[in-house]
Structures are given as C-alpha cells and as structure tokens.
Amino acid sequence: MIDDRIYGLNLFGEPATPKPTGPVAERFSFPPFSVLDARSGEWRDRKRAWASVGIKGEVGRSAGSNPKAKGGVQFQDRIRGKVNAVCENIAEDGTSIFDPTLCECIYRWFSGPGAQVVDPFAGGSVRGIVAGMLGRRYWGCDLRQEQIDANNAQADEIVPDVRPVWVCGDALNVLDAAPDADFVFSCPPYGDLERYSDDPADLSTMEWRTFKAAYGRIILRAVKKLKPNRFACFVVGDFRDPRGFYRDFVSTTIAAFKGAGAELYNEAILVTSVGSASMRVTKQFEAGRKFAKTHQNVLVFCKGDWQAAVQALTTERKDRAVEK
Numbered sequence: 001m002i003d004d005r006i007y008g009l010n011l012f013g014e015p016a017t018p019k020p021t022g023p024v025a026e027r028f029s030f031p032p033f034s035v036l037d038a039r040s041g042e043w044r045d046r047k048r049a050w051a052s053v054g055i056k057g058e059v060g061r062s063a064g065s066n067p068k069a070k071g072g073v074q075f076q077d078r079i080r081g082k083v084n085a086v087c088e089n090i091a092e093d094g095t096s097i098f099d100p101t102l103c104e105c106i107y108r109w110f111s112g113p114g115a116q117v118v119d120p121f122a123g124g125s126v127r128g129i130v131a132g133m134l135g136r137r138y139w140g141c142d143l144r145q146e147q148i149d150a151n152n153a154q155a156d157e158i159v160p161d162v163r164p165v166w167v168c169g170d171a172l173n174v175l176d177a178a179p180d181a182d183f184v185f186s187c188p189p190y191g192d193l194e195r196y197s198d199d200p201a202d203l204s205t206m207e208w209r210t211f212k213a214a215y216g217r218i219i220l221r222a223v224k225k226l227k228p229n230r231f232a233c234f235v236v237g238d239f240r241d242p243r244g245f246y247r248d249f250v251s252t253t254i255a256a257f258k259g260a261g262a263e264l265y266n267e268a269i270l271v272t273s274v275g276s277a278s279m280r281v282t283k284q285f286e287a288g289r290k291f292a293k294t295h296q297n298v299l300v301f302c303k304g305d306w307q308a309a310v311q312a313l314t315t316e317r318k319d320r321a322v323e324k
Contacts, residue, residue, distance in 0.1 A: 060150025132160025
C-alpha cells in the first residue's frame with residue numbers, strides 16, 4: 001500500500017498513517033470541496049510524508065542550471081516576488097515545485113488504478129513519481145534533456161510501482177506519439193514568468209500572443225489523445241504582465257480546452273502557504289495596491305459525457321479489484 005511507503009510502519013507492523021478527520025476526508029483522502037486548503041495540518045503532514053520518500057521536484061529545474069535564463073539571482077527574485085507558491089511551491093533557489101498532496105488527490109479523484117496519464121508540460125519529477133506510486137501509468141514530455149535525466153535518476157532511487165516515462169521534445173511534436181490517455185494532468189508554464197531555457201520552442205521564451213497560440217495548439221493535441229468520456233486537469237493561475245495587469249491565464253486555459261472539445265466541469269481554489277508574501281505584502285500593497293496572491297486555480301475538464309466519465313472510473317476500480 002502507498003501509505004506503507006510514505007509513512008512507514010508502526011510497532012505492530014501496520015501503516016503509521018494519521019487518521020483522517022471526518023467521514024468525508026476518510027472516504028476521499030481530503031474533502032473534495034471547491035476550496036482545497038494546503039495550509040491545513042493534515043495537508044502539510046501528507047506533503048512531508050511524500051517528501052520523505054525522496055521526491056525532489058526542484059532537481060533539474062534550478063535557475064542556477066540555466067545561467068542564460070533571465071540571469072541567476074534576478075530571475076530567482078522575480079519568481080519569489082510574482083509567483084509566491086502558486087500552483088507549485090517555491091524552493092530555496094526560487095524554482096517552483098508541484099505539490100505532491102494535490103497531485104495524489106487529483107489522481108485518486110479523477111483517474112482509476114492503472115490509468116494512463118499524459119502530461120504535456122512535465123517539468124519536474126513530482127507528477128510522474130506520484131502517478132507511478134499510485135499505480136498509474138505516466139507519460140510526460142519536457143524540452144530539456146537535463147530535466148528528463150534528473151527525473152529518471154529520482155525514479156531509479158525511489159522505484160515507484162509503475163515506472164513513469166518522460167520523453168524529451170516539444171509537446172507540439174511529440175504528443176502525437178503519446179499513448180491514448182485516460183487522464184490528462186499538467187501545470188503549464190506561466191508565460192515568461194519562469195524562463196527555463198533559450199530554446200525558441202520553449203513557451204517561456206515567447207511573447208504573450210505567440211505563447212497563447214502555441215499553448216492552445218498543445219492543449220488541442222493533448223485533448224485529442226484523451227479518450228472519450230474522460231477527465232483532464234490543469235493547475236493554473238493568473239499572473240501580471242509588465243504593465244502590472246493580469247493576463248487572465250485562467251480564462252485563456254478554459255477557452256483553449258473548450259475549443260479542443262473539453263468543457264469546464266469543476267473549479268477549485270487551492271489555498272497555498274503565505275510564504276514570502278508576508279514579507280513583501282506591505283511594500284507591494286502600499287506601492288501599487290496589489291494583493292499578495294496565495295491561491296491557485298484547479299481546473300477540471302470533461303471530454304464527452306460526464307456521467308460516462310464517472311462510470312468509467314467506477315469500472316476501472318472494479319476491474320482492478322478483481323485483478324487483485
């Protein structure tokens with residue numbers, strides 16, 4: 001069981017798993033409400049348990065490994081000042097890290113055991129390793145070979161139950177070779193907010209208009225890979241342009257999915273740690289009346305009939321139970 005791996009065993013040889021608070025949490029790991037509280041003690045405990053497995057989502061993503069990408073420390077300060085642990089948390093070097101507890105919840109809620117996951121913006125190792133440890137098959141792509149190598153090295157150390165697959169290449173090109181997906185799950189780059197390389201195919205290097213066009217095409221290809229009557233989830237958040245106004249990235253994502261044939265089905269707010277916001281909010285608000293952003297949008301889409309999609313999840317779980 002997964003709890004054995006991330007919590008270990010007690011003196012009686014049983015999983016040392018904290019008991020969920022309340023019947024809803026006990027049934028669904030965490031309550032599937034429209035506000036997900038990553039600040040709660042239970043959420044943070046679960047996150048620490050995942051970290052104890054050895055997942056290091058920041059490895060391969062450090063700004064220091066990309067000296068040409070916005071210039072070292074200035075790049076890192078820009079990330080701390082504008083992102084503040086949005087869909088992902090911020091590592092000490094300023095690099096964003098996906099939350100493994102959120103990852104676990106989304107996999108359990110919207111994919112069945114043995115499901116094929118496709119991730120067009122793989123980035124760090126978290127979504128792949130959590131998928132493998134939960135018995136999901138994962139395929140993700142990333143432009144940078146150093147990131148793929150770092151992810152594979154972590155998978156070698158952790159040895160998930162199902163080995164995740166990472167492919168190096170531009171999602172616009174390699175998604176055609178991806179397996180048919182039972183679930184699409186990703187956290188895309190936030191425009192040029194984090195610049196990962198100088199590759200012109202890297203979305204983080206593109207001007208906003210070009211970014212939106214390429215982003216929409218990638219979502220279109222990902223949805224084409226998604227089987228009918230299945231779910232997809234993107235974790236995104238609005239961010240500001242150089243003038244200080246919001247890009248409205250959330251609406252851009254919703255429109256792109258709708259254009260690809262997948263309708264918005266659920267939206268949740270992920271309330272994240274205050275982190276460095278407490279140190280910069282005074283200056284930020286006094287100077288520009290800008291709120292310190294400490295939440296993120298979890299968008300769930302459905303391709304086809306949502307009732308059939310739910311039924312598919314039920315069938316997958318029953319089939320897996322019979323196999324066991």
